[in-house]
Amino acid sequence: MKKMRVISAAVLGCISSLAMAQTTLGNSSVTLYGLVDVGFTHVTGGPGGTQNNIASGNMEGSRFGFKGNEDLGGGYRAIFTLEGRFEADTGALSNRPASLGKLPDRLSTATSLGLPAALQPAVSAVAAQLGSTIGVNLGNSLFDRQAFVGLVTPVGAFTLGRQYTPAYLATANFDVMKTESSLALGQLVAIPTSFDIRVSNSLQYGLQKDGLSATAMYAAGEVAGKASASRLLGAMVIYNGNGYSLGGGYNTRNNELGEKSLTTAIIGATLDAGPGTVYGQYASIKDDHPTGLSVIAPTLVAGGLSTTAANLVQNAFINGFKQNARLFQIGYRITSGVHTISVAYNSMNDRRPFNADRSSYGAAYTYALSKRTDLSAVLTHLNNKSPSQDALGGNGYVGGVSASPGQDSSSMAFTIRHRF
Template identity: 55%
Template sequence: MTHPLIATQKFTAVRSIALASALCCAGLASAQTGPGVTLYGLADAGITSVSGLKAGTVTQVASGIMEGSRWGIKGTEDMGGGYKTIFTLESRVELDTGSVTSRPISGTQLSDRYSQAALLGLPATLQPAVAAVDGLLAAQWGVNLTGNLFDRQAYVGVITPVGAIMGGRMYTPAFETNAMYDIMETQSGLSAGQIVAFPAALEIRKSNALQYRFVKDGISGSFMYALGEVAGDSGKGRMLGLNANYKTGNFSVGIGHNQANNELGQSSLTATVLGASMNFGNDKLSGMLIKISDDNPNGLSAIAPALTPVVGAAAAGLVQNAFLNAFKQDGTLSHIGYRHVTGPHAISVAYTHYNDNRPADADVTSYGVAYTYSLSKRTDLNAVVVQYDNKNLAQVAPGGNGYIGGVTSSAGTGSTGLAFGIRHRF
């Protein structure tokens, strides 16, 4: 069972819900390596500066400023009669280190509402137990910390005259809808999902998944069933997802929904995305609402058994319940963005707000601007400035598409992110 904190990997770019895009990684230039097999990828890196952190302002070289750097192999075979076999194997790569893993800019620090006994509603005497749990949770906070080679995508499937059937590790339906109606298409720290990355508000990808997809006459959609693969109880750890989208020449509207169970088989993280966009020549306006709820957070049932030998069963139960309450989610994310493209220039502005209905009232607002200058069809320069305003117990710091910003120095402290980079597709 994957711990939910591992799912805080940054929202990576998905250009379209359309079948051809999802299956063939449209938009990436590629090189043929043999009959029906293509090597492709994207390299994105630059300089970032993030304020408001515990260490002050941190400036660093980062990979994935606009999009997560990656390389992959994809293939297709036409079997005739409208049938094709397809496969994709896609790996992330951190250009600053050459690794396939990364950790937040803020390190292993967690937000105050997860690390202070008083904010968890616990007596001060249990602070050492809270610190012990935080150590375990922080150790799992990052991107692909298990080091899986093809962590981004790994699937095989068949395209038929009535749709495609695939199996493996794939993007989830609700996340694809989010990617379509985020004006940034999940790119940079200005994208909508960046402010709800911890705890994860959306399952980005799922392993052990089966998916059906279709596209016809402007209507597209998908249905996903991800198996929990727990012996004796198929409901533990499983996820269901679906989406639907309708697109005309200049207008698009869509809905996506994910519902996951935790390691005990209880209904856990649920997200429903509703979005719409309209094109006006060189301009695009896009808006989105995401309803997020989770009454039974995943992966926390092991806290009490681990603490019982140290603090006793009663105290261990109190600590586990406190963390369960802290990681529950109930909120709404709203996003609106505008993009203007003229010649090699593209400028985007966006405003995103997360309204947290939990007692922590950890509301976050982000706003800013992103600029792209295309040097060629495959290479561009990018600049992003984004401000995060944290209210009450919120502590979110900006990251990028390929890396996690983490948390600010204290509750309610805001943060500014500046990023300059170059992106090349191959």
């Protein structure tokens, strides 16, 4: 059998780093690496009007990490990765969007949810609680980005811990922006989230043979007495040919009751054309049993609301957070010497009764000062079709919501990024 060359989930996740410090002992090594990304943003359309900020994570989330590798002989290697985020503008480990805990009006107004106006106090209480969970690493986990250990063998790599999901690896590969900046496809599906980016308690198998790369993942929900609750399954396959690539990915997750919840399927391709490369992808998003909402009714009953009214509110939020959408991106990327130019058009077709369609388009330019340091400028405009209320963020932070349904949002960002 031809020997297979194995790649880890970290490589498939498009993690770019240059070693600054490496310690070698015998046949093993530990590498310190990271990335600092910070710059100026000018965003319009938010609840507070135009926002001018110094922000971390405009192009990529700032991070630091450790990677270990030990040659065990016979084609076997032990590996580990520990990677944490930080905010280069404040030094914090987490961040909240400019709109803080505000949900879109369609998810926080009783009448929009199909409920009597008299239930607005209960709706507001639930919306405030759900809104408090919007942000990045709000639990301040030290290694929120990645934390896994694994064994590379002649027939594949097995890794266990907190890792990128297969569907996210696929969409990142076929995103013309590689998920960077406000121009990335994922900016259209932040609330509610349509991609499980990372998952804890996971076992992943990955391999690469010639131009074929593949991963398969099982993530345990670890809910006592419910083996299927909060479980995630996923797989990804990508083939890189001469001047083209194609492939896809799939994730499906259960909610806390064991019901099938968020399911994401992606297909994509790239094609070298002229001086650059065309990128395209199409994704299907489906969620009939949203996660984490089964506690709404018991909480409201404990607060004094009748069981009947509490169930009405819970069911309304479940219907409101259901997802049925199609995502599409087409883009073109040119790299010439120290210059990289990307353009993209993204769309989200919401197939629910809300019909909260949205789209974005723009351009990004990066100038490489060196192999480790670059400057970037990104201009993005987002069109919200009422009742859509999306707002633009960056790779390292959520944009939140716009001021009102149908309010468009624009973003202009200038960033310096250094890898170490």
